[in-house]
Amino acid sequence: MTEAGVGIRIEGLSKRYGQGDTAVLALKEVNMQVAPGEVVGLIGPSGSGKSTLLKCLGAVTHPSAGRMLLGGQTIYHDGWKVRDLRALRRDKIGFVFQAPYLIPFLNVTDNVALPAMLAALPDAQARARALELLAALDVQHRAGAMPAQLSGGEQQRVAIARGLINRPPVILADEPTAPLDSTRALAVISILNSMARQYQTAIIVVTHDEKIIPTFRRIYHIRDGVTHEEAGEGREMNLR
Ligand code: ADP
Numbered sequence: 001m002t003e004a005g006v007g008i009r010i011e012g013l014s015k016r017y018g019q020g021d022t023a024v025l026a027l028k029e030v031n032m033q034v035a036p037g038e039v040v041g042l043i044g045p046s047g048s049g050k051s052t053l054l055k056c057l058g059a060v061t062h063p064s065a066g067r068m069l070l071g072g073q074t075i076y077h078d079g080w081k082v083r084d085l086r087a088l089r090r091d092k093i094g095f096v097f098q099a100p101y102l103i104p105f106l107n108v109t110d111n112v113a114l115p116a117m118l119a120a121l122p123d124a125q126a127r128a129r130a131l132e133l134l135a136a137l138d139v140q141h142r143a144g145a146m147p148a149q150l151s152g153g154e155q156q157r158v159a160i161a162r163g164l165i166n167r168p169p170v171i172l173a174d175e176p177t178a179p180l181d182s183t184r185a186l187a188v189i190s191i192l193n194s195m196a197r198q199y200q201t202a203i204i205v206v207t208h209d210e211k212i213i214p215t216f217r218r219i220y221h222i223r224d225g226v227t228h229e230e231a232g233e234g235r236e237m238n239l240r
Pocket of ligand 1 (some may be wrong): 017018024025026044045046048049050051052053208
């Protein structure tokens with residue numbers, strides 16, 4: 001695979017917290033690769049290193065050693081290779097969390113458009129792009145509503161739209177379906193899959209959710225800071 005075709009690549013990534021006797025090696029030479037357009041699952045028990053891995057990839061925590069590439073760019077190689085980590089997070093990475101964290105006093109369109117406005121896209125263009133995403137996610141009829149007026153599933157779709165607005169090559173989703181019932185959880189995964197294909201986004205979904213695990217074609221298991229890869233069932237979802 002050429003570097004330009006890389007969504008996410010992690011090579012020999014290690015993370016140590018603390019020093020000396022109390023040091024914890026949270027990641028031990030982790031390797032991982034997610035192609036553009038691919039959605040993979042990351043599964044592991046509590047304390048296995050999932051959050052640490054997401055925080056390293058999201059440029060929120062310093063790794064201790066190794067290499068990370070996002071969208072063909074080396075962002076870390078035994079040290080950060082990018083000067084402006086805040087711009088990297090804003091432009092290259094979409095975050096989707098368990099709770100939607102919508103801004104309560106902005107309507108749905110402006111919640112989605114905000115990261116694009118912060119990235120200096122003119123307001124009208126940012127809103128047009130937000131509406132296009134809301135339509136793709138089937139919530140365009142809620143465009144003028146306030147977050148409190150939406151159902152949990154609608155809020156989560158709005159949060160996904162916000163994660164996609166800057167067309168990041170990478171989306172990191174941390175337990176995105178935990179609060180949702182089975183139908184809505186599968187709908188969210190189906191949306192992430194079609195968004196991955198449409199925008200060639202590489203997506204990592206950290207989850208414990210038994211409802212969605214059968215949908216992944218590839219799964220990384222993590223235990224005590226060590227990952228291994230496994231083929232998933234890749235069960236097709238016919239919800240959309
Ligand atoms: P998970 O997300 O899978 O529950 P974490 O990445 O949070 O796992 O934790 C992995 C290991 O690193 C655990 O042993 C945890 O106690 C340790 N750890 C996480 N954050 C810190 C920190 N800020 N300082 C020291 N140890 C930490």
